[in-house]
Amino acid sequence: MSTEARHGPITIEEVAAAAGVSRSTVSRVVNGSTSVSPSALESVQRAIADLHYVPNRAARSLASRQTQAIALVVPEDTTRFFGDPFFAAIVSGINARLTRSDYVLNLFIASDDPGDKTTSYLRSGAVDGAIIVSHHTSDTFIDRIAAAVPVVYGGRPVRERERDYYVDVDNVSGGRDAVTHLIERGHRRIGTITGPLTMPAGVDRLEGFRQALAAAGLEEGPVEEGGFTADGGADAMRRMLERGPVPDGLFVASDLMARGALSVLAAAGLRVPEDVAIIGFDDSPVATSVTPQLTTMRQPSFQQGEVMASTLLDILAGGSPRHVTILDTELIVRDSV
Known part of the structure; x- marks a missing residue:
């Protein structure tokens, strides 16, 4: 006769007793938590297998008022x-x-x-x-x-x-590393197209841009807000060209905005990277779908x-x-x- 036939469905308390751990530890394992030691995880998994325990999702939800x-x-x-x-x-x-x-x-x-x-x-x-x-x-x-x-x-x-x-x-470090790379490649008039400055990511990448220039003793180039969209990047690039002078290096705070900027530079007859070097941010599929392919900061x-x-x-x-x-x-x- 099976365990379930003799005793009814196996309970979480029985699993905890068999594994030598607390009920809450079994609950964390069942719910996929990572805050369980490897030895406890192994003990609970072995007890679940030995006892043929099947978590009752509906019962757990009712008891805990959880919706899963x-x-x-x-x-x-x-x-x-x-x-x-x-x-x-x-x-x-x-x-x-x-x-x-x-x-x-x-x-x-x-x-x-x-x-x-x-x-x-x-x-x-x-x-x-x-x-x-x-x-x-x-x-x-x-x-x-x-x-x-x-x-x-x-x-x-x-x-x-x-x-x-x-x-x-680490958006500050990412912005700083991008601009440092431009400086190391010999660029001195460096501008940026930022993300929305209503978002911490936009603010932090701009801060990294400024830190790199300050560390190199360089003046800040043009700054335009682009909104993390291709259209926003294109509009920001147009404003930058209209106001001049054209930077020789450009940190763009997302690959999508960089795609928009590339299209405007091409229409203006400016070559990348010969006239303007560009670094994006994300390493999204956009980075390899444009010409030239983007140097970029990969975020995981x-x-x-x-x-x-x-x-x-x-x-x-x-x-x-x-x-x-x-x-x-x-x-x-x-x-x-």
Whole structure:
């Protein structure tokens, strides 16, 4: 006679007793948390296999009032979301981590929240937690979400608090390394096209640009805001050319904006890199789809998505993950410098 036939369904308490660990440790393993020691993980997995334990998702949800759902909130319009490869990489990383758990992902694209529709839904208990990516200074509605459910931010929050959890890339270092490379290649009149200065990523990459120039004793070249879109990059490049003089080196804070800038430079009869050397940021598929192919700063967007999801799962399982995780960028040299 099977164990289930003799005793009814195996409980999580029986698994914990067999593994010699606490009930909460078994719960963390079942929910895919990484805050479990290798030895405890092995013991729990062995007990689950020996006892033929099958987690009852519906019962767990009722007992804990959990929905087993996580929200990804992107305060952008649909054009930006579907047009920027950064978001595809982020979502892929989040999804890859969640497939190893019982949680499902709900996507909310909201450049604003008229009538508090999204906010009210997320505060109603419809999800257990949220990941918020690409937020701006004006996106105050996300504060009301963070007051209701655990939140992990993609990027440094615009109103950072000590208790916040976020996963970011080292944008200051990335901007600094990009401009340092231009300086090392002999460029002296260096400008930049920034991302939105309502976003920490835009501010931090500009700060890196300025730090590199200051360290080299160079004056700051032209600065134009481009908005992290190809059209924004093109418009910023036109303004820069109109105001003159033309820089001989240009740090563009995203590959999409660099694509827009390249098209304007070509139309003006300026060659890259002979007349203007360009470095982008992201190392997205855009970087290798343009001519010349972009030298760029690689940011690990897929990994960022995975780490954000892991952090939130740890929080929901009662763990104590790091509040701040900063990932490194890497210079990828191609043909535009």
